[in-house]
Amino acid sequence: MSNQLLKGKKGIIFGALDEKSIAWKTALACHAQGAEIVLSNAPIALRMGEINKLSEQINAPVIGADVTNMDDLKNLFTESMKHFGGGIDFILHSIGMSLNLRKGKSYTELDYGFNQKTFDISAMSLHRVLRTAWDMDALNEWGSVVALSYIAAQRVFPDYNEMADAKALLESVTRSFGYHYGVKKKVRINTISQSPTRTTAGSGVKGFDGFVNYAEKMSPLGNASGEDCANYCVTLFSDMTKMVTMQNLFHDGGFSFTGVTQAVIEQMEK
Numbered sequence: 255m256s257n258q259l260l261k262g263k264k265g266i267i268f269g270a271l272d273e274k275s276i277a278w279k280t281a282l283a284c285h286a287q288g289a290e291i292v293l294s295n296a297p298i299a300l301r302m303g304e305i306n307k308l309s310e311q312i313n314a315p316v317i318g319a320d321v322t323n324m325d326d327l328k329n330l331f332t333e334s335m336k337h338f339g340g341g342i343d344f345i346l347h348s349i350g351m352s353l354n355l356r357k358g359k360s361y362t363e364l365d366y367g368f369n370q371k372t373f374d375i376s377a378m379s380l381h382r383v384l385r386t387a388w389d390m391d392a393l394n395e396w397g398s399v400v401a402l403s404y405i406a407a408q409r410v411f412p413d414y415n416e417m418a419d420a421k422a423l424l425e426s427v428t429r430s431f432g433y434h435y436g437v438k439k440k441v442r443i444n445t446i447s448q449s450p451t452r453t454t455a456g457s458g459v460k461g462f463d464g465f466v467n468y469a470e471k472m473s474p475l476g477n478a479s480g481e482d483c484a485n486y487c488v489t490l491f492s493d494m495t496k497m498v499t500m501q502n503l504f505h506d507g508g509f510s511f512t513g514v515t516q517a518v519i520e521q522m523e524k
């Protein structure tokens with residue numbers, strides 16, 4: 255059901271790789287709520303071509319940008335503002351990549367070159383996006399920026415590896431830039447800390463299925479799906495949440511505040 259919560263709003267959505275992507279589902283949800291959208295992803299992801307399906311479905315142009323490249327980001331914002339005929343109301347940063355995880359390196363044997371790249375793609379890219387918008391004065395007053403995080407930023411999930419540190423940095427950039435952009439232009443910046451979700455990035459984590467099942471049993475409401483996350487993003491982009499900023503918002507069916515559940519106790523007693 256659409257309440258047209260985002261009618262008249264214009265946004266950039268980063269990170270729709272395929273139908274499983276949280277960004278893909280968010281783009282659909284924002285479109286259904288009346289928003290106009292520009293889609294962006296890394297040039298290598300665009301070559302897969304999947305994103306063109308989404309582009310047609312929601313009538314949104316695709317503009318490539320590697321989020322570690324400031325020229326790409328400047329071009330993205332320039333072209334997006336041309337397309338919209340003005341400023342931008344919301345941004346979804348739905349980007350993550352761990353080179354050490356990909357190369358099978360454990361946390362105790364990190365390659366620091368890979369590690370820097372991981373931080374740049376997964377965390378400092380939020381700073382780069384915000385800095386580009388800031389320099390170009392691209393975001394409208396009361397604009398809203400959301401990035402996606404995971405509870406490994408606060409608690410240890412050993413196989414999440416260096417991504418835990420990347421998410422901690424991402425959440426810190428959210429607070430720090432959230433202060434400056436709030437004062438300058440009433441722009442709000444938050445992270446959503448999402449349940450484990452079966453996507454390309456998610457499935458790259460070792461033992462992911464066990465992870466998902468454990469979280470399901472440890473959450474009073476069960477795991478939050480990608481669609482649920484998309485709907486939460488819509489609320490954060492809408493004017494109904496205008497005073498929420500610099501927060502890490504758990505969207506995990508209650509997992510983050512649950513010590514143990516009956517389901518886990520029963521499992522342990524087997």
Ligand SMILES: NC(=O)c1ccc[n+]([C@@H]2O[C@H](COP(=O)([O-])OP(=O)(O)OC[C@H]3O[C@@H](n4cnc5c(N)ncnc54)[C@H](O)[C@@H]3O)[C@@H](O)[C@H]2O)c1
Pocket residue numbers: 268269270271272274275276277295296299319320321322347348349350351375402403404447448449450451452453454455456457
């Ligand atoms: N899936 C989960 O379990 C889960 C849980 C919590 C948080 N998250 C976070 O949600 C976000 C989206 O991930 P997803 O699960 O939808 O997976 P996904 O693989 O569909 O999305 C990750 C995206 O990052 C993009 N990307 C990678 N390098 C890039 C670069 N240099 N420039 C631009 N884009 C680049 C990829 O092309 C891809 O579209 C990530 O930040 C992820 O860490 C995922």
